[in-house]
Amino acid sequence: MNPEQAYQELLQRARERALISSVNSVLGWDQEVNMPPKGAAWRAEQSAYLSGLAHSKATAPEINELLLSVEESDLVDDPLSDVAVNVREWRRGYDRATKLPTEFVEEFARTASLAQHVWAEARAKSDFSLYAPKLSELIELTRRKADYFGYEDQPYDALLDEFEPGEKTENVKRLFEGLRAELVPFLQSIVNAPKQPDFSIVEDRDYPVERQRILGEMASAAYGLDYASARLDVSTHPFSTNFGPGDQRITTRFDPRNFGDSFFSILHETGHALYEQNLPVEFFGTPRGDAVSLGIHESQSRTWENLVGRSRAFWRHFFPITRQMFPQTLADVSLDDFHFAINAVKPGFIRVDADEVTYNLHIMLRFEIEQAIINEDLPVEEIPGVWNELFKAYLGLDVPEDRLGVLQDIHWSFGAIGYFPTYALGNLYGAQFFAQARKDLPDLDASFAAGDFAPLLNWLREHIHQHGMRYRAQALVQVTTGQPLSHKPLMSYLKEKYSKLYELA
Numbered sequence: 001m002n003p004e005q006a007y008q009e010l011l012q013r014a015r016e017r018a019l020i021s022s023v024n025s026v027l028g029w030d031q032e033v034n035m036p037p038k039g040a041a042w043r044a045e046q047s048a049y050l051s052g053l054a055h056s057k058a059t060a061p062e063i064n065e066l067l068l069s070v071e072e073s074d075l076v077d078d079p080l081s082d083v084a085v086n087v088r089e090w091r092r093g094y095d096r097a098t099k100l101p102t103e104f105v106e107e108f109a110r111t112a113s114l115a116q117h118v119w120a121e122a123r124a125k126s127d128f129s130l131y132a133p134k135l136s137e138l139i140e141l142t143r144r145k146a147d148y149f150g151y152e153d154q155p156y157d158a159l160l161d162e163f164e165p166g167e168k169t170e171n172v173k174r175l176f177e178g179l180r181a182e183l184v185p186f187l188q189s190i191v192n193a194p195k196q197p198d199f200s201i202v203e204d205r206d207y208p209v210e211r212q213r214i215l216g217e218m219a220s221a222a223y224g225l226d227y228a229s230a231r232l233d234v235s236t237h238p239f240s241t242n243f244g245p246g247d248q249r250i251t252t253r254f255d256p257r258n259f260g261d262s263f264f265s266i267l268h269e270t271g272h273a274l275y276e277q278n279l280p281v282e283f284f285g286t287p288r289g290d291a292v293s294l295g296i297h298e299s300q301s302r303t304w305e306n307l308v309g310r311s312r313a314f315w316r317h318f319f320p321i322t323r324q325m326f327p328q329t330l331a332d333v334s335l336d337d338f339h340f341a342i343n344a345v346k347p348g349f350i351r352v353d354a355d356e357v358t359y360n361l362h363i364m365l366r367f368e369i370e371q372a373i374i375n376e377d378l379p380v381e382e383i384p385g386v387w388n389e390l391f392k393a394y395l396g397l398d399v400p401e402d403r404l405g406v407l408q409d410i411h412w413s414f415g416a417i418g419y420f421p422t423y424a425l426g427n428l429y430g431a432q433f434f435a436q437a438r439k440d441l442p443d444l445d446a447s448f449a450a451g452d453f454a455p456l457l458n459w460l461r462e463h464i465h466q467h468g469m470r471y472r473a474q475a476l477v478q479v480t481t482g483q484p485l486s487h488k489p490l491m492s493y494l495k496e497k498y499s500k501l502y503e504l505a
Contacts, residue, residue: 003073006066007083010090011286013066017057018285022244024050029249032235037117044113051109058097067091082288085470089287092165099148108141112414119413120236126403128384131413136380138415139373145415146374156374159418163294164425166472169371172421175428176364179487186495187357190345193502201341202259205329209254209262215325216252216266219318223304224457225270226277237410238265238352240272240301245281248273260342261353267309271301274457278465287469294419296473298426299433300460306356307434307493308456313448315339340501347395349404357494361394363424366409370417429477431490433464436481 001009024047031043067090070076076084115134122131142159149158156169213232221227228246235251242248250269255261275297283289291297308314312335315322319338323330330338345355351362369386372378378386387406388399399405411419437459438444447455463480477485498504 001066001069003070003075006069007075007087010063010066010070010086013057013060013063014086014090015285017054018244020050020054020057022242024054025241025243029241029243031113031116032237032239033233033251040114040117044110047113048106048110052102052106055097055100055102055105058093059100059102063090063094064098067094080470082283085288085468086286089290089469096149096162099150100145101148104141104144104148108138108145108415111137111141115413115415116410119407119410123236123403123407126401126407128402128406131407132380135383135412138412139380139417142415142417143374154371154375156371156418159370159374160421161418163416163419163422164473165293166474167293167295167421167425172367172425175485175487176360176367176421176424179360179424179428179491180364182487182491183357183360183494186491186498187345187347187361189504190357190498190502191347193504195503197340197344197501198337199341199344199346201330201333201338202344203341204257205259205326207256207259207326207329209256211325212254212256212259212262215322216263218321219263219309220250220266220270220273222451223267223270223274223308223453225273229277230273232266238269240269240276242273242276245284248276264305264309264342265352268301268305271304272297274304274460275300275465278457278461279468280466283468289468292464292467292469292471292476293473294422295425295429296464296476298423299429300426300464302426303430303434303460307430308448308453310343310356311445311448312339313445315342316449317451343497343501345498345502347397349391349397349399350408352408357498358395360424360427363420365390365394366420367424370420374417425473425485428485428487428490429473431493432477432481432483432485433460435489435493436463 027043027046027050031040035043067087070083070087071091075081076087078084079088111134115131115138118134119131122128143155146155146158149161151158154169160167160169160172217227217232220232225248230248230250233249233251234253236253238250238252240248240250250266250273252262252265252269275291279291280289315335315338319335322338323333343355345357347358348354351359354362365387368390369378369383372386373383384402384406391397391399391405411417437456441447441455441459444456447453464476467476471479474485477483
């Protein structure tokens, strides 16, 4: 088989695996949104079967022969060509996948599917002991996965690389340490500031759920989300998933006394869905049509949630609409007071509710615990205690119950250890991209105030979305901004914004 024929065969196989993956995504979405509780055991079997099928196809010996044929040809002479990018990532995926036995992949998928159901019950009852046995199984499987993958420095590197290709634990530590050194004293100055917002404006007033939903869909549609190929549903933990071209799903949760719980979750998940909707559809099922990394994915969601959605320019357009939606609730509220309230800095227990200033401290805490679990064999029964100690040290709060602490996140229940750092990396990527977008589009605030978000979306399409996986995350930052990734753009943004809001010297 000549190299061109080999490449076409690889394309066909990749798209078949993408089809299987998309079916599994439908089952995962249904499990969180619609499935009755007693369906968990059978769903675990379905998920395990599809995961095993996809894995067997991804590790077929013929793939290595096909890859070698193309890798030794002139089709990959240009490392940034469509063919070379696909082959590079297929090789990475094949080499990693063949290290995992099919029976292990099936066992991992089955355990994770069951663990998600157990986590939901344990969280509802705020009882970590209900979850601990299943979490112990997943942690043991995750350690085995790290050993299967292999690593040069520490086991956690093998897990981090799964979500943020090419990234290393030590580099993430360096970035986080630089951020923490500036963030902690800045947070303290905000907490001690004489001027404070009225939290009750958004956290303790009547916001009818149906109107919250309408406003959220209006905002996401204004951003550019195409609801002909997307839908919004309700789940315990907001998330976004992509079934394939023309089918993106986002979820949120509603609290009739809390405006931000649903609204900013919708904006966040819209950012993820916009990335998926604007990847080059002609390359779907291949790396050229896939997201760079979870950190880059998160940069898109945090950009639309915070850098845009919490900006004063955004609310110059949307506050009058919001007052019309909730006339009695906001009758006595000014734009300035509302904007201050939705940007309130208040250390709290729940990561997904955290403000921009404290959010990354939640991630650093989880990053430390995950390293202890994987690299230092932290016993499962000790995790809640370590969590509570670090939470007190990082955020100054005593965790009163497991539901507000170690049980709040779903990620460990599906084995996503190594995932959490990508959230803070996403904030760093997003801030650096946004700073560059402001340089390239000096009238961005005027556009937002007019309800026109197309200039930013078009900029993101050009600089981020259209590349697919052409560049790794660090290279994409360098190409787009001319600088390596740094914590400084994020800190500059936070200091400029919150110094004005809190009238800091």
